[in-house]
Amino acid sequence: MTDREDIIVVESLHKYFGDVQAVKNVNFTIRRGEVVVIVGPSGSGKSTVLRCLNHLEVPTHGAVYIDGVHLEDKKTNINAVRAEVGMVFQQFNLFNHLSVIDNVMIAQRLVRKRSKEEARSIAMQQLERVGIPEKADAYPRQLSGGQQQRVAIARSLAMEPKIMLFDEPTSALDPEMIKEVLDVMLDLAKAGMTMVVVTHEMGFGRSAADRVIFMDDGQIIEIAPPDQLYANPQHARTKLFLSKILKH
Amino acid sequence: MTGPELQLQTETDWRSAWQEFPYWLIAIIGFLVLVAILIFVNPEYRQAFDFIVPGIALTARITFFGFAIAMVIGLMAGLGRVSRNTIIRNTAITYIEFIRGVPTLVLILTVSFTVVPAASNLFGFENSSVPPEARGIISLAIIYGAFMAEIFRAGIESIPSGQMEAARSLGMTYTQAMWRIILPQAVRNVSPALGNDFIAMLKDSSLLSVLAIREITQRSRLYAGSTFRFDEAYLVLTFLYLSMTIGLSLLLRWYERRLGKDGR
Numbered sequence: 029m030t031d032r033e034d035i036i037v038v039e040s041l042h043k044y045f046g047d048v049q050a051v052k053n054v055n056f057t058i059r060r061g062e063v064v065v066i067v068g069p070s071g072s073g074k075s076t077v078l079r080c081l082n083h084l085e086v087p088t089h090g091a092v093y094i095d096g097v098h099l100e101d102k103k104t105n106i107n108a109v110r111a112e113v114g115m116v117f118q119q120f121n122l123f124n125h126l127s128v129i130d131n132v133m134i135a136q137r138l139v140r141k142r143s144k145e146e147a148r149s150i151a152m153q154q155l156e157r158v159g160i161p162e163k164a165d166a167y168p169r170q171l172s173g174g175q176q177q178r179v180a181i182a183r184s185l186a187m188e189p190k191i192m193l194f195d196e197p198t199s200a201l202d203p204e205m206i207k208e209v210l211d212v213m214l215d216l217a218k219a220g221m222t223m224v225v226v227t228h229e230m231g232f233g234r235s236a237a238d239r240v241i242f243m244d245d246g247q248i249i250e251i252a253p254p255d256q257l258y259a260n261p262q263h264a265r266t267k268l269f270l271s272k273i274l275k276h
Numbered sequence: 277m278t279g280p281e282l283q284l285q286t287e288t289d290w291r292s293a294w295q296e297f298p299y300w301l302i303a304i305i306g307f308l309v310l311v312a313i314l315i316f317v318n319p320e321y322r323q324a325f326d327f328i329v330p331g332i333a334l335t336a337r338i339t340f341f342g343f344a345i346a347m348v349i350g351l352m353a354g355l356g357r358v359s360r361n362t363i364i365r366n367t368a369i370t371y372i373e374f375i376r377g378v379p380t381l382v383l384i385l386t387v388s389f390t391v392v393p394a395a396s397n398l399f400g401f402e403n404s405s406v407p408p409e410a411r412g413i414i415s416l417a418i419i420y421g422a423f424m425a426e427i428f429r430a431g432i433e434s435i436p437s438g439q440m441e442a443a444r445s446l447g448m449t450y451t452q453a454m455w456r457i458i459l460p461q462a463v464r465n466v467s468p469a470l471g472n473d474f475i476a477m478l479k480d481s482s483l484l485s486v487l488a489i490r491e492i493t494q495r496s497r498l499y500a501g502s503t504f505r506f507d508e509a510y511l512v513l514t515f516l517y518l519s520m521t522i523g524l525s526l527l528l529r530w531y532e533r534r535l536g537k538d539g540r
Binding site: 082084108110111112113114115117119121122123124125132134135138139173180183187 | 445460
């Protein structure tokens with residue numbers, strides 16, 4: 029139904045929370061290996077769109093295809109799709125009762141059915157990739173926010189996903205920790221991972237994004253490459269939003 | 277004249293030293309020691325003690341097994357209580373509200389003399405083959421299961437929704453996420469409340485004396501009834517319960533402090 033290169037296809041997506049319409053007729057396509065950043069004011073529906081991509085929110089109308097699989101189809105095994113779609117949250121959401129290594133191993137064991145040895149060795153590789161193998165036996169509460177977020181990224185990567193979703197991954201971090209997380213994300217983008225990132229970090233958008241989506245009031249206002257969207261936005265609402273976030 | 281803030285400051289310091297001291301504990305231990313001395317030196321107390329004390333094994337057994345079964349019932353009902361399935365959720369709520377709306381003593385009588393015989397008809401076993409002790413354990417388990425269901429529900433709801441979302445986003449099923457991610461954290465959070473219910477259950481096991489189970493309360497009643505030595509029988513009984521509950525409650529306080537130190 030879709031081009032094999034189109035790994036994410038979103039068709040006329042609508043989402044209501046009660047009477048409030050959070051997402052209004054959103055359409056876009058993301059190619060394999062592409063990095064797309066979504067920006068927009070708070071309440072613009074950007075997180076909701078992201079959460080529809082792995083059905084943490086179920087769309088009210090419309091269709092989401094992940095690597096050709098129609099998520100709204102009753103026969104689709106959503107757990108199998110989610111195993112292929114990693115997600116990183118604003119609040120990290122590490123499992124607080126598990127050590128770092130167990131955080132990175134548990135889904136590999138339960139979902140991928142890997143042996144303990146295999147899961148451990150993949151977990152260590154991913155912890156090295158995000159730069160904190162020495163914290164393997166620590167507990168989340170003993171880590172800084174930046175370290176926790178890097179563990180959360182390693183936890184998703186250990187599943188060897190085809191797509192990574194990031195929901196404001198640096199918004200809850202102290203300023204001095206933002207860079208360490210963005211560096212990991214930049215490496216991931218360079219390695220060819222398909223990424224959808226909700227973030228206001230323009231530096232990341234400029235250096236890693238292929239396209240930037242600007243959303244306002246539940247709708248997509250504008251989609252453009254980063255130089256174009258950040259430097260020369262076409263719509264008044266995009267200009268207004270960018271002027272606000274550029275002021276500080 | 278010194279400023280009011282300074283005055284207040286010295287007063288709080290003075291308070292912390294003298295007012296934080298656990299006088300209540302000294303008073304209770306004092307009472308226990310007094311009765312212990314009576315039992316030791318007074319043959320009439322000694323006699324009552326010797327008659328009642330063998331019932332402790334039964335009291336402990338009822339509490340232990342009752343609590344273990346109540347944990348299982350409470351966990352199932354608590355999970356049902358937070359289920360998104362309307363039928364399961366309402367079944368759990370019906371059970372919980374039904375039990376919570378009827379006095380404990382009445383439930384013990386109803387379960388023992390109505391529910392168990394009905395179950396014996398339904399499942400085809402002999403009603404008389406069920407000993408009173410088993411009826412008592414089943415009654416307490418059914419009653420406390422409802423209270424513990426609410427504790428488990430509160431524990432599950434105390435875990436931030438991000439934990440479930442993170443687990444589901446990794447591809448875990450609801451059941452896997454619940455058992456491996458949510459429940460371990462929830463049970464840890466509510467373990468002090470569960471401990472309190474264990475103590476409450478130990479006390480409520482005294483109500484099973486209405487089933488003529490010879491636990492310590494029933495033995496005390498028998499002793500008092502046959503000797504007319506009410507003071508001895510009931511002081512010794514109070515002594516026994518209080519030493520057990522105070523011991524357990526101190527253990528629980530210590531465990532809670534340790535839990536607090538570990539952080540979450």
